[in-house]
Amino acid sequence: MVVYLDVLFAVNALMDGASLLAASALGGIHTKRLRLLFAALLGGGYAVLAAILPPLSALPVRLLAGIGLCAAAFVGQPNFVRVCALYFVVAASFAGLASALGAVSGRRLLFGAGYYFAVPLRVLLLAAAAGYALSGVLLRGDARHGPLRREVERVRICFAGRECEVRLLHDTGNVLAEPVSGRPVIVLEREMACTLLGEPLRAAMKSTEDAAACLALLPSVIACRCGLLPYRVVGVEGGMLLYFRPDSVQRADGAILDCVCAVGPDSIGNGAYDGLIGV
Numbered sequence: 001m002v003v004y005l006d007v008l009f010a011v012n013a014l015m016d017g018a019s020l021l022a023a024s025a026l027g028g029i030h031t032k033r034l035r036l037l038f039a040a041l042l043g044g045g046y047a048v049l050a051a052i053l054p055p056l057s058a059l060p061v062r063l064l065a066g067i068g069l070c071a072a073a074f075v076g077q078p079n080f081v082r083v084c085a086l087y088f089v090v091a092a093s094f095a096g097l098a099s100a101l102g103a104v105s106g107r108r109l110l111f112g113a114g115y116y117f118a119v120p121l122r123v124l125l126l127a128a129a130a131g132y133a134l135s136g137v138l139l140r141g142d143a144r145h146g147p148l149r150r151e152v153e154r155v156r157i158c159f160a161g162r163e164c165e166v167r168l169l170h171d172t173g174n175v176l177a178e179p180v181s182g183r184p185v186i187v188l189e190r191e192m193a194c195t196l197l198g199e200p201l202r203a204a205m206k207s208t209e210d211a212a213a214c215l216a217l218l219p220s221v222i223a224c225r226c227g228l229l230p231y232r233v234v235g236v237e238g239g240m241l242l243y244f245r246p247d248s249v250q251r252a253d254g255a256i257l258d259c260v261c262a263v264g265p266d267s268i269g270n271g272a273y274d275g276l277i278g279v
Helices: 004-029 032-052 059-074 078-106 121-138 191-198 199-207 210-218
Strands: 152-158 162-170 185-188 224-233 236-244 248-251 258-263 275-277
Touching: 004 032, 004 059, 004 078, 032 059, 059 078, 152 191, 162 191, 185 191, 191 199, 191 236, 191 258, 199 210, 210 224, 210 236
Parallel strands: 162 275, 185 258
Antiparallel strands: 152 162, 152 248, 185 275, 224 236, 236 258
């Protein structure tokens, strides 16, 4: 069997990228795409090295390599161990499927520590896109729900020298993301947002209910850290929310949450919560 190393690298980079994306989507976490890309390239490189040096295909080495890929993609995430476990489950499922297809077709689809499919690149890209759509759209966040998952948590938000501890309700329906960076969004009730942004926001909101007009009324030192976020809810065709980029958002365990904060309604849960979080 003739194996082309460039094809081996590309196939395994795509497969590792799909596995990491699926684990990220199933775990309901937000990970920078560049980190996932870097980890996928590492996976392709490892497959090539294992093909050149067969001892690297041993199971203990493959497990260590998988942990290394997870570290490259997810280290720093509060649910790192869970997402690693999800990655191994997804990778094992893919490997089992490839093994079964190979047995049925009589072709060898597994080679060394990775996959080797002698198919056109456009087919691989189509399969990777389909896998991403399935995991990211249909299964997003399904595996993060469990008996230990808290429905309410407290976080500390800092903005321009102001600091507030807020009580957030986990809302699986909150899938808002900043348009530019894709960072998740915390929706704060209006008075809490005014406490963080100060009197300029409170004065602007007294003048208008329109988010775009409110943004125009803010002083430039605050407006440069704000933006408009499109949203849709049941019964409303659509609208815009004013959002701002905080200095930091810290969870109770000390983990830093990379997100933005949007100005929401006057009251959330009849005043029982200060905001909603979907991450």
